[in-house]
Amino acid sequence: MIKWFEGTVIENIEISPGIYKLILSAQDIVGMAKSGQFVNVYNNSEKHLLPRPISICEINKEKGTLTLVYSVVGRGTNIISQIQPSESIKLMGPLGNGFEITENHGESILVGGGVGVPPLLELAKQLKGKTTVYLGFRTSTYLIEEFEKYCDKVYISTEDGSRGIKGNVLDLLNDTLPKGKMVFSCGPKPMLRAVYNWAKDKSIPTQLSFEERMACGIGACLVCTCKTQKENENDWENRRVCKDGPVFLGDEVVWDD
Amino acid sequence: MIKWFEGTVIENIEISPGIYKLILSAQDIVGMAKSGQFVNVYNNSEKHLLPRPISICEINKEKGTLTLVYSVVGRGTNIISQIQPSESIKLMGPLGNGFEITENHGESILVGGGVGVPPLLELAKQLKGKTTVYLGFRTSTYLIEEFEKYCDKVYISTEDGSRGIKGNVLDLLNDTLPKGKMVFSCGPKPMLRAVYNWAKDKSIPTQLSFEERMACGIGACLVCTCKTQKENENDWENRRVCKDGPVFLGDEVVWDD
Amino acid sequence: MTNLKTKVNIAGVELKNPVMTASGTFGSGKEYSEFVDLNELGAVVVKGVANVPWKGNASPRVAETYGGMLNSVGLQNPGVHAFVKEDILFLRKYDTKIIVNIAGRSVEDYCEVAEVLSNADIDMIELNISCPNVKEGCVSFGVNPHTVEAVTKEVKKYCKQPLIVKLSPNVADIAEIAKGAEAGGADAISLINTLLGMVIDIHKRRPVLANIMGGLSGPAIKPVAVRMVYQVAQAVKVPIIGMGGISNGDDAIEFMLAGASAVAVGTANFFNPRATIDVKEGIENYMKKYGISNIKDIVGNITV
Amino acid sequence: MTNLKTKVNIAGVELKNPVMTASGTFGSGKEYSEFVDLNELGAVVVKGVANVPWKGNASPRVAETYGGMLNSVGLQNPGVHAFVKEDILFLRKYDTKIIVNIAGRSVEDYCEVAEVLSNADIDMIELNISCPNVKEGCVSFGVNPHTVEAVTKEVKKYCKQPLIVKLSPNVADIAEIAKGAEAGGADAISLINTLLGMVIDIHKRRPVLANIMGGLSGPAIKPVAVRMVYQVAQAVKVPIIGMGGISNGDDAIEFMLAGASAVAVGTANFFNPRATIDVKEGIENYMKKYGISNIKDIVGNITV
Numbered sequence A, B: 001m002i003k004w005f006e007g008t009v010i011e012n013i014e015i016s017p018g019i020y021k022l023i024l025s026a027q028d029i030v031g032m033a034k035s036g037q038f039v040n041v042y043n044n045s046e047k048h049l050l051p052r053p054i055s056i057c058e059i060n061k062e063k064g065t066l067t068l069v070y071s072v073v074g075r076g077t078n079i080i081s082q083i084q085p086s087e088s089i090k091l092m093g094p095l096g097n098g099f100e101i102t103e104n105h106g107e108s109i110l111v112g113g114g115v116g117v118p119p120l121l122e123l124a125k126q127l128k129g130k131t132t133v134y135l136g137f138r139t140s141t142y143l144i145e146e147f148e149k150y151c152d153k154v155y156i157s158t159e160d161g162s163r164g165i166k167g168n169v170l171d172l173l174n175d176t177l178p179k180g181k182m183v184f185s186c187g188p189k190p191m192l193r194a195v196y197n198w199a200k201d202k203s204i205p206t207q208l209s210f211e212e213r214m215a216c217g218i219g220a221c222l223v224c225t226c227k228t229q230k231e232n233e234n235d236w237e238n239r240r241v242c243k244d245g246p247v248f249l250g251d252e253v254v255w256d257d
Numbered sequence C, D: 001m002t003n004l005k006t007k008v009n010i011a012g013v014e015l016k017n018p019v020m021t022a023s024g025t026f027g028s029g030k031e032y033s034e035f036v037d038l039n040e041l042g043a044v045v046v047k048g049v050a051n052v053p054w055k056g057n058a059s060p061r062v063a064e065t066y067g068g069m070l071n072s073v074g075l076q077n078p079g080v081h082a083f084v085k086e087d088i089l090f091l092r093k094y095d096t097k098i099i100v101n102i103a104g105r106s107v108e109d110y111c112e113v114a115e116v117l118s119n120a121d122i123d124m125i126e127l128n129i130s131c132p133n134v135k136e137g138c139v140s141f142g143v144n145p146h147t148v149e150a151v152t153k154e155v156k157k158y159c160k161q162p163l164i165v166k167l168s169p170n171v172a173d174i175a176e177i178a179k180g181a182e183a184g185g186a187d188a189i190s191l192i193n194t195l196l197g198m199v200i201d202i203h204k205r206r207p208v209l210a211n212i213m214g215g216l217s218g219p220a221i222k223p224v225a226v227r228m229v230y231q232v233a234q235a236v237k238v239p240i241i242g243m244g245g246i247s248n249g250d251d252a253i254e255f256m257l258a259g260a261s262a263v264a265v266g267t268a269n270f271f272n273p274r275a276t277i278d279v280k281e282g283i284e285n286y287m288k289k290y291g292i293s294n295i296k297d298i299v300g301n302i303t304v
């Protein structure tokens, strides 16, 4: 069941330049939420109307809270960043399919880039086997300590070399050549493609979380699509990132553009 | 010189159900402002864009403040009513021609209806001779004490008879048959027409303040018009309420609709 | 005022109230049924279906604008056969009317869909000759009154249910187009579809939409929609279903006063998933406030 | 980046920057000169003038809408003779170009105004065949490419200054209309004028505007305007002046990327009297940010 409700803001702080951590009381949905799912954040502004999709970064079942970590890139996220503790905010969630966690994946490889980093945190917490994490940032980094708490190894890259290696997560993967039973990745499409190709080459299956511009967030309007292979057919179809995704298997995605 | 500037809110309180008194620090314009002029109040909402014209109710030159008294009727005035002291608000003013006060009008008759009452207060303060005031309200009344301070006689009508006589200002005029050298009036057009006809019958000249929907407020867009007689011609023209008005002589107005 | 009469009759089909969903914004009803009791709606108008599955346009397909949005979905749909198999059964569980929006690239396409649907358990067909996001067919049928008449007449032959013709606002004279639809046998007219628009990402220096242009919907277009409903109401006798930016009861009343017998809620669902219900309740509140017992007394009831 | 080249050349007239005022929203410049240094503007486009004084429509003439407004001024103006006597002298005190928008009820009317203006000290003439608020003439000329061509050709005969033709967005195919204007000899094309719209007061149950319908302007219409500028830029060779909802520099850049060589600011003046200056400065900031030294490099420079 997807819920549409008012969440109460517990904390909304800048954890890195332009990056905010928003903790929400969202009892209604924490019980259902999975890692890799997202919520739609509605806003009070009247100039723009569409909700903003933000991934779930952490789920705290005891406290009944969700943590979202988001980058302020435009009008909507800017408005969200100004919400004060104890104010309430309209939310819809949990949305999307989320990552598929089997009993024991054995060794898992997590690869996140930019705002693709936060959705991997809850996943990292829940994965049972050994987890190696690759996080790529432009300059400033965030959530590293949290990942270090839950993961066996955390590799970092920054574009300017200010922390970890200078380069991107692909450089890290090629440097360290991790082994694993599943790659989980979230980030910009070019990165996902590179991660997919890297993993395919090593015959490691991939679960990739996509971003696409959305309107409804629940599969009704068909504006958010990912080109995927049709089962048992030499044909493709446009599937809904918000409902059938955001997580797709790397092998089902048509990587032509 | 018309100024466009940020005024600071000193007080913004409900003085009667749905009627607010807004005191603004507006040093820039108090020196120039006249009774019967108005200001444009810009708003922070993004759903509606046009400024709201509100008459100047009081001018305090020592304190450098303006008082506006307004009724909350829709989205814009509702937003204005929520502004808190010490917040600032974009204003443009003083706008319009204002009432024409000659050295001594002798006896003046002031007639205000609804939100046409506030603009008469500053006028009442400034008029030198005897002033008789007629104020018409729907149910609740406001600013009466202030008028009583500055005027020789204040008559009140309410539609429900809750204060003063039950009826309207025309009933009051007809009951009391005041004498005067000038009638100043502000209120809804049907009231202005009735006041004009009443005064004309008694050969008393009228200065009438009109309301019209506006956009620019400074005479540039021509959306706010009052049909007036052309001088020395058997023809009429549409004059701008915001620039050529809001005060017109009753005799120059074409009363055909 | 205990008994508000909110029923409206569109071409012989009685809706319990005038509130519908706008095609393409409400899927086939299932997704929004988590937030909205579909029994409360006059009708559910489902996403356009064609004779065969359509893949739709490339992504991105949406761009937000001031008071609205552009979409360039391009009528992605699983085809009428999949629709008939999967969606009707779900909707029939609810006490609401089912209206199916149909898309085509040629008159034959439209007729084929209409034929399949004429034997399906649905209440009305809405002919979409107004989608700006598909190159062939669709909107090109919608900009000339003679073509509108011809395509309406042809499709009508295959319909057992009443036929609504949905008009494009991207025309110089909407009343002429509406007359064409009426002359072709339309049982009702719905309008407006989206206005053709474009948004450019000034930082990437390219259009936001992969398809370059898209259809503008939402509150921003409401004045254009109200005007067109009013113009069409003066020009035709068939009932009108009004839409374009309706977000609350007051908006719906505005369309009904302009001459619409029913209304549809589209983009508003995206920013308020319960928009349809808010519209319905808002209409009832207006009726109570002004002591209007029968909703029919609102339709076209303005003094000009 | 100390030397930003912001000059643009429209049909031989060099503007110091691409920012103009939109006709009808800026009077004859005097009112806004209290807030804006007119020397900072590329051009002032004045309110439409006709051969004789026009009284305009009845009041109310304005209705606010979501992200925009309707107006139904109906081209009230004191006539070209009064204009020539009073307003040119004022504007000539400033180092800015003067563009005069002309209105008419017939081709002869337009020609008469053009003839008077051709001997006046102004820089360009803008032919308004797109005002939705006047019944005769005006918009009726603007909806058919052949009429547009014919009226342009005729008026052009009387113009000594370059002629801009201003197009109506209330058409099915704006590119065809633009081609008509170009074929008729237009030296430049400006667009868009307002979209025809209507607002109903649901409490009084009557249209807000005395004239029933009016022209929709403001941010709400921007996506439609950008789309039309883009379409026209693909269709004609003459320079384009883009307008419709421009409120800041980013909006202006969007129009220029779509293909406009210059832009005009209309409704934004009403909610921000310094909008023209903000637009000008915003354009400069964009140029600096992206290291664009010559503004001409922005025009039409998108990847589709």
Ligand SMILES: Cc1cc2nc3c(=O)[nH]c(=O)nc-3n(C[C@H](O)[C@H](O)[C@H](O)COP(=O)(O)OP(=O)(O)OC[C@H]3O[C@@H](n4cnc5c(N)ncnc54)[C@H](O)[C@@H]3O)c2cc1C
Binding pocket: A038, A050, A051, A052, A053, A054, A055, A056, A069, A070, A071, A072, A073, A074, A075, A076, A077, A078, A115, A118, A119, A210, A211, A212, A213, A214, A246, C063, C064
């Ligand atoms: C499933 C999903 C999960 C996401 N999770 C996160 C997250 O955890 N943290 C985070 O910082 N960001 C996340 N994003 C991206 C986030 O949604 C956008 O950054 C945000 O919508 C931008 O809104 P804006 O108003 O600030 O930007 P603007 O550019 O002003 O937005 C304009 C429009 O474009 C849309 N848009 C702009 N950028 C994106 C984008 N990258 N993806 C989707 N829509 C976009 C907006 O929603 C809006 O409709 C996620 C996106 C998706 C689809």
Ligand SMILES: Cc1cc2nc3c(=O)[nH]c(=O)nc-3n(C[C@H](O)[C@H](O)[C@H](O)COP(=O)(O)OP(=O)(O)OC[C@H]3O[C@@H](n4cnc5c(N)ncnc54)[C@H](O)[C@@H]3O)c2cc1C
Binding pocket: B038, B050, B051, B052, B053, B054, B055, B056, B069, B070, B071, B072, B073, B074, B075, B076, B077, B078, B115, B118, B119, B210, B211, B212, B213, B214, B246, D063, D064
């Ligand atoms: C010169 C002048 C002086 C005024 N002085 C006062 C005053 O001192 N106190 C006071 O309470 N009101 C005054 N008014 C009326 C006041 O401007 C409107 O009540 C106000 O604009 C309503 O805005 P809204 O958003 O709350 O209402 P809405 O109805 O939501 O406004 C919608 C649009 O209509 C316009 N509008 C609505 N009603 C009026 C109206 N009566 N006159 C002009 N425009 C209107 C709004 O400005 C806006 O553009 C004055 C109007 C004018 C023209």
Ligand SMILES: Cc1cc2nc3c(=O)[nH]c(=O)nc-3n(C[C@H](O)[C@H](O)[C@H](O)COP(=O)(O)O)c2cc1C
Binding pocket: A221, A222, A223, C022, C023, C024, C025, C047, C048, C071, C073, C075, C101, C128, C131, C166, C192, C193, C194, C216, C217, C218, C219, C221, C243, C244, C245, C246, C264, C265, C266, C267, C268
């Ligand atoms: C995402 C989206 C998809 C749409 N798909 C269709 C469609 O398939 N068929 C159709 O006739 N109209 C379609 N429309 C148009 C709407 O039904 C409606 O006419 C238009 O959006 C105006 O109403 P609104 O402003 O309330 O959204 C679509 C609109 C949107 C926003």
Ligand SMILES: Cc1cc2nc3c(=O)[nH]c(=O)nc-3n(C[C@H](O)[C@H](O)[C@H](O)COP(=O)(O)O)c2cc1C
Binding pocket: B221, B222, B223, D022, D023, D024, D025, D047, D048, D071, D073, D075, D101, D128, D131, D166, D192, D193, D194, D216, D217, D218, D219, D221, D243, D244, D245, D246, D264, D265, D266, D267, D268
């Ligand atoms: C109040 C008003 C009056 C206008 N008068 C004219 C006019 O006289 N001639 C003309 O060609 N356009 C006129 N227009 C149209 C504008 O010049 C412009 O094309 C339109 O408003 C779109 O731009 P905007 O959204 O920036 O306002 C007028 C617009 C408004 C709002």
Ligand code: FES
Binding pocket: A213, A214, A215, A216, A217, A218, A219, A220, A221, A222, A223, A224, A240, A241, A242, A243
């Ligand atoms: S956002 Fe509507 S289907 Fe995905």
Ligand code: FES
Binding pocket: B213, B214, B215, B216, B217, B218, B219, B220, B221, B222, B223, B224, B240, B241, B242, B243
């Ligand atoms: S409001 Fe623009 S002229 Fe009066």
